[in-house]
Amino acid sequence: EVQLVESGGDLVQPGRSLRLSCVASGFTFEDYAMHWVRRAPGKGLEWVSGISWDGDNVGYADSVKGRFTISRDNAKNSLFLQMNSLRAEDMALYYCAKDLGQWLTPKAYAMDVWGQGTTVTVSA
Amino acid sequence: EIVLTQSPDFQSVTPKEKVTITCRASQSIGSNLHWYQHKADQSPKLLIKYASQSFSGVPSRFSGSGSGTEFTLTINSLEVEDAATYYCHQSSSLPYSFGQGTKLEIK
Numbered sequence: 001e002v003q004l005v006e007s008g009g010d011l012v013q014p015g016r017s018l019r020l021s022c023v024a025s026g027f028t029f030e031d032y033a034m035h036w037v038r039r040a041p042g043k044g045l046e047w048v049s050g051i052s053w054d055g056d057n058v059g060y061a062d063s064v065k066g067r068f069t070i071s072r073d074n075a076k077n078s079l080f081l082q083m084n085s086l087r088a089e090d091m092a093l094y095y096c097a098k099d100l101g102q103w104l105t106p107k108a109y110a111m112d113v114w115g116q117g118t119t120v121t122v123s124a
Numbered sequence: 125e126i127v128l129t130q131s132p133d134f135q136s137v138t139p140k141e142k143v144t145i146t147c148r149a150s151q152s153i154g155s156n157l158h159w160y161q162h163k164a165d166q167s168p169k170l171l172i173k174y175a176s177q178s179f180s181g182v183p184s185r186f187s188g189s190g191s192g193t194e195f196t197l198t199i200n201s202l203e204v205e206d207a208a209t210y211y212c213h214q215s216s217s218l219p220y221s222f223g224q225g226t227k228l229e230i231k
Contacts, residue, residue: 035220037168044225045160045168045211050218059218062125095167108215110158112179114167 002026002113004096009118012086020118022079022096030054030074033099033108036081038092039117048094049081053102063089086122093117126150128212130223138231143199145226147212152192156216159188159197162225163208171210172197204230 008020020036036048049070051058058070069082079096095117100109127150137143147157159172170179172188175195185200199206207230212223 037222039162044209045162045213045222047213047220047222050220059220061219061221097168100173105218107156107217108220110170110173110179110213110215111160111168112170112173114169116167 002098004098004113004115006094006096006115006118009094009120011121011123013124014087014122016086017082017084018086018120020081020083020094020096020120022115024077024079024098027098027113029072029077031102033102033104034072034079035097035099035108035111036070036079037095037097037111037114038090038120039095040089040092043092046092050099050104050108051079052104057104059104083120086120088122091120091122093119125219126153126214126217126221128214128221128223130210130212130226132226133224134227134229136229136231137202139202139204141202143202143206143228145197145210145212147190147195147197147223149193149195149214153214153216155191156214157188157190157195158213158215159186160211160213161206161208162211168211199228202228202230206230 035050096115097111098113155175160168162168
């Protein structure tokens with residue numbers, strides 16, 4: 001069964017850091033680009049970050065650029081999101097999602113497999 | 125940054141009705157536009173890829189059309205289980221983005 005399982009969500013104070021993880025199973029992880037997408041309370045889906053199959057190309061939403069870092073470990077079928085300088089507006093359910101293709105640029109494809117999400121709460 | 129604007133934001137519809145949701149891009153994105161269904165307490169599901177290609181396992185009542193800057197998701201003969209929020213998503217250029225969502229309520 002194709003599956004993505006996120007973890008690492010927690011309650012953190014503004015300004016602190018958190019690292020999210022996503023473990024993939026049921027498909028050849030190293031063959032696909034991956035993404036992080038979030039949904040804040042009462043808001044819609046927001047693309048956060050993406051990474052190519054080999055990790056050489058990454059991209060970020062303007063709202064997180066310079067604070068978040070995406071990475072992957074293909075040997076461990078794992079995707080990560082290092083989140084620094086967290087703000088109240090980063091509070092959301094964070095989803096890991098698999099792309100249909102390998103590349104992030106010049107374009108990505110659609111996201112065909114999604115995890116259940118991990119919740120990040122930012123509050124003093 | 126490419127902005128996607130969906131209309132309407134909300135629609136209350138009856139079963140068997142035909143529904144049309146529009147997504148407009150702030151600049152041309154070719155056919156790099158995808159549609160997702162998101163129900164509460166579930167993960168988003170891919171419905172349509174590349175503007176008009178149905179994803180595997182998606183009921184045939186869902187269809188998509190458009191290219192460039194204007195796109196449409198059509199649901200023919202709406203069913204109760206289609207109550208959800210629908211999002212368009214562009215993968216044409218970074219940063220990728222979603223529309224604000226269209227919430228469908230079933231009367």
